[in-house]
Amino acid sequence: MDSPAFAYFCMEFAVHPEIPTYTGGLGILAGDTIRAAADMGLPAVGITLLHRKGYFRQYLDFHGNQTESEYNWSPEHLMEKLELRVKIDVEGRPVHLRVWRYSIKGITGHSVPVYFLDTCLQENSPYDRELTDYLYGGDPRYRLCQEMVLGFGGIGALRALGYMDIHAYHMNEGHSAMVTLALMEEQAWGRGLLSLNQDDIVSVSKRCVFTTHTPMPAGHDEFGLDLVRSILGNDRTDFLIKTKVCSNGFLNMTNLALNYSRYVNGVSMRHEEVARKILNNHHIDAVTNGVHAVTWTSRPFCQLYDSFIPQWRRDNLYLKHAIRIPLEDIRRAHSEAKLELLQEVGRRTAIRLDPEILTIGFARRATGYKRPTLLFHNIERLKAIAERGQRIQLIYGGKAHPRDDGGKSLIRQIFEASRTLKESITVVYIEEYDINLAKYLISGVDLWLNTPQKPLEASGTSGMKAALNGIPTFSILDGWWIEGHIEGVTGWSIGDGWESLSNLESESASLYDKLEKVILPMYYDRPEEYASVMRSAISCNGSYFNAQRMVTQYLQNAYLRNLNNL
Numbered sequence: 001m002d003s004p005a006f007a008y009f010c011m012e013f014a015v016h017p018e019i020p021t022y023t024g025g026l027g028i029l030a031g032d033t034i035r036a037a038a039d040m041g042l043p044a045v046g047i048t049l050l051h052r053k054g055y056f057r058q059y060l061d062f063h064g065n066q067t068e069s070e071y072n073w074s075p076e077h078l079m080e081k082l083e084l085r086v087k088i089d090v091e092g093r094p095v096h097l098r099v100w101r102y103s104i105k106g107i108t109g110h111s112v113p114v115y116f117l118d119t120c121l122q123e124n125s126p127y128d129r130e131l132t133d134y135l136y137g138g139d140p141r142y143r144l145c146q147e148m149v150l151g152f153g154g155i156g157a158l159r160a161l162g163y164m165d166i167h168a169y170h171m172n173e174g175h176s177a178m179v180t181l182a183l184m185e186e187q188a189w190g191r192g193l194l195s196l197n198q199d200d201i202v203s204v205s206k207r208c209v210f211t212t213h214t215p216m217p218a219g220h221d222e223f224g225l226d227l228v229r230s231i232l233g234n235d236r237t238d239f240l241i242k243t244k245v246c247s248n249g250f251l252n253m254t255n256l257a258l259n260y261s262r263y264v265n266g267v268s269m270r271h272e273e274v275a276r277k278i279l280n281n282h283h284i285d286a287v288t289n290g291v292h293a294v295t296w297t298s299r300p301f302c303q304l305y306d307s308f309i310p311q312w313r314r315d316n317l318y319l320k321h322a323i324r325i326p327l328e329d330i331r332r333a334h335s336e337a338k339l340e341l342l343q344e345v346g347r348r349t350a351i352r353l354d355p356e357i358l359t360i361g362f363a364r365r366a367t368g369y370k371r372p373t374l375l376f377h378n379i380e381r382l383k384a385i386a387e388r389g390q391r392i393q394l395i396y397g398g399k400a401h402p403r404d405d406g407g408k409s410l411i412r413q414i415f416e417a418s419r420t421l422k423e424s425i426t427v428v429y430i431e432e433y434d435i436n437l438a439k440y441l442i443s444g445v446d447l448w449l450n451t452p453q454k455p456l457e458a459s460g461t462s463g464m465k466a467a468l469n470g471i472p473t474f475s476i477l478d479g480w481w482i483e484g485h486i487e488g489v490t491g492w493s494i495g496d497g498w499e500s501l502s503n504l505e506s507e508s509a510s511l512y513d514k515l516e517k518v519i520l521p522m523y524y525d526r527p528e529e530y531a532s533v534m535r536s537a538i539s540c541n542g543s544y545f546n547a548q549r550m551v552t553q554y555l556q557n558a559y560l561r562n563l564n565n566l
């Protein structure tokens with residue numbers, strides 16, 4: 001077997017619309033990375049947990065109150081069950097794992113496996129059987145045990161599968177940081193972690209790559225040392241203390257990964273800068289995220305690209321040539337995608353939206369810093385804009401984490417705004433935002449809105465998906481948009497510049513001004529011009545913000561780079 005260029009670890013992984021093992025951006029990034037690697041014919045593997053109960057299914061009542069239920073899905077129908085078993089040590093007892101394989105096939109037929117670890121086995125105690133059930137559920141003990149399964153179980157599974165020589169172990173976010181400790185134990189060969197010397201540690205670090213996504217100083221992924229000692233045992237805990245990974249009585253997973261990785265990156269140029277500040281000037285590079293182009297391009301646009309630039313599937317850079325597609329073809333493909341979205345909205349909500357009206361989309365995790373209600377900050381102003389004749393309609397989507405009361409309240413506020421605006425603007429909130437719904441939204445609306453609080457949007461990827469479908473972004477200058485934004489060419493900015501912190505009043509004023517004076521007049525009075533913005537969004541941003549470019553950058557800057565002389 002080819003020795004993999006990289007093994008990609010992530011707590012969540014979106015590999016298939018019917019497999020609910022992801023919550024959002026992070027898992028989609030993992031899936032898109034592996035899809036791109038498969039297209040590029042790279043030897044690689046992905047590792048995650050099985051999450052038999054998934055994240056959760058979302059229900060919203062008339063007032064926008066969210067309730068949740070478990071998923072019940074059967075890996076038997078969707079994955080291949082492997083016979084091998086792995087045993088790891090958690091809280092001083094053995095925990096047994098089984099491995100499931102889902103293979104992602106690329107455009108040339110090369111396939112890349114993603115391995116899903118599963119503790120639901122007779123040999124395990126009832127507690128351990130559920131360890132791989134809930135994604136981001138449970139208490140700190142449960143979470144830390146899960147992270148042990150991902151790190152130690154993941155390395156154990158790779159060896160049992162015969163992957164001995166792996167160029168780079170890529171930890172996507174701190175949840176997989178236990179990988180470093182598992183590799184240290186291998187390095188120690190039964191001599192005990194405390195016997196490792198500096199050369200041993202460097203030899204492990206040379207194989208570790210870490211991507212951070214956290215733009216806030218207090219990462220929630222940290223555990224008190226008492227808990228760490230009871231779950232990891234004395235040897236591992238003493239090693240972490242001795243090597244100064246723990247501080248103030250806590251093990252912070254970002255810290256762990258940071259300490260033992262020879263290459264660390266943030267997920268956009270701006271995020272690199274912000275992360276460096278929070279992470280005590282640790283050396284951090286930037287690899288801006290990208291999305292898997294073929295996955296996120298709607299059928300009408302796939303057909304269009306196939307006929308004008310057939311090389312685009314093999315090499316996404318050719319999307320640059322979209323600039324030669326006639327505007328009327330762009331408009332026709334978009335109208336088709338828009339109709340498909342509106343039909344889907346009708347099927348799901350019985351609300352009929354008007355295909356002639358400028359349709360704005362906003363869908364992402366419902367949580368404070370994403371500020372989904374910024375558009376309603378001055379609701380009278382918004383109403384006045386819509387009542388002046390150039391109409392708009394809005395489609396929302398997004399789940400709040402079950403314990404994020406602030407996020408849940410934001411959903412209720414959108415429902416409330418929807419009732420207030422009833423006579424002038426139709427606002428639809430669609431339940432259960434997932435890959436299926438995202439595909440309709442990011443290809444069918446006319447404008448993709450994003451209003452994060454600066455500088456907390458590490459990257460954001462849904463606007464990249466929209467760009468592949470010729471949909472301009474209208475966003476606060478943060479995350480990827482700082483790099484993708486050309487005013488009036490690929491979309492429009494909200495607020496002034498990216499350096500300053502967010503200011504609610506000035507940002508909402510800027511949003512209304514631009515919507516009223518720039519975007520609506522162009523959309524309704526100069527549709528050719530609007531279509532040319534759509535086309536430039538594809539050519540400038542579709543050609544760059546894709547997972548193929550991203551994986552190439554990881555190869556060049558992290559996986560295959562000779563870091564001996566760093």
Ligand SMILES: *Cc1c(COP(=O)(O)O)cnc(C)c1O
Nearest residue numbers: 024025364434435438460461462
């Ligand atoms: C793309 C995507 C996300 C991430 O979008 P952001 O813009 O990064 O917030 C989240 N959820 C789903 C279902 C997606 O498809």
